[in-house]
Amino acid sequence: MKFTYTIEGGDFSKAGHASSSVKKVLKQLNVNSKVIKRIVVALYEGEVNVVAHAYRGKIEADINAERIYVRIEDEGPGIPDIGLAMTAGYSTASEKVREMGFGAGMGLPNMKKNTDELKVTSEVDKGTTVEMTTYLK
Amino acid sequence: MKLIDIVDKLGLKVFSNSDKLNEIEVTGGYTSDLLSDVMGNAQEGQIWITLQNHKNVMAVASLKDLAAVILVKSIKPEENFLKQSVEEGIPVLGTDRQAFEMSGELYKIFN
DSSP: OEEEEEEETTOGGGTTHHHHHHHHHHHHTTOOHHHHHHHHHHHHHHHHHHHHHOSEEEEEEEEOSSEEEEEEEEESSOOSOHHHHTSTTOOOOOHHHHHTTOOSSOHHHHHHHTOSEEEEEEETTTEEEEEEEEEOO | OBHHHHHHHHTOEEOSOGGGTTTOBOOEEEEOSOHHHHHHHOOTTEEEEEOOOSHHHHHHHHHTTOSEEEEOTTOOOOHHHHHHHHHHTOOEEEOSSOHHHHHHHHHHHHO
């Protein structure tokens, strides 16, 4: 099963839409609730990253009996140093984003913790692609 | 413990979903104003104590299957936040107390 969602940069009102939709699908498929929670945490962080940092993005979720594969691709400023971005507590979020309780530098670490395989690729001034695979059993 | 008993014991205001207080089971609490912290660490069935007042709070509460949200320091939920809360069926509660006092009182109930 494949699902596609779009994200607008800066539009926090829709952050969580894809996660919520994927959660419903996984529940219907009777996936273990602990596994669903991990997937949803990682996906939500990914959505928020696009809203907070990029201009626009696209999410593709591909679910089969063994695993869920999510690809989040954005057009945005990109990440110059991915290792640094993966460091807990490191953030480049704006003041406005931080005031809402985002941008604490926990996004990518949360994603790493909650996926089985995480791959981040990025090109400065072009955008970032995040690929996450989590096994359902 | 049922959410209604906690609301009664702590004298909390109920901003939404008052009809659901009887059904919701509470396992404890989590206090934080960082959404990623709650996303990463709160557990299903907990009450989230915060001063964050926007719709994304409800998105996180729903994704984590939290029991309710308590807004501290007399904060009134903004309209979109309330609307989302009704959609998700997760009550928004309120108190005049600040987060430290509110957390302490809730902690006492569970320990």
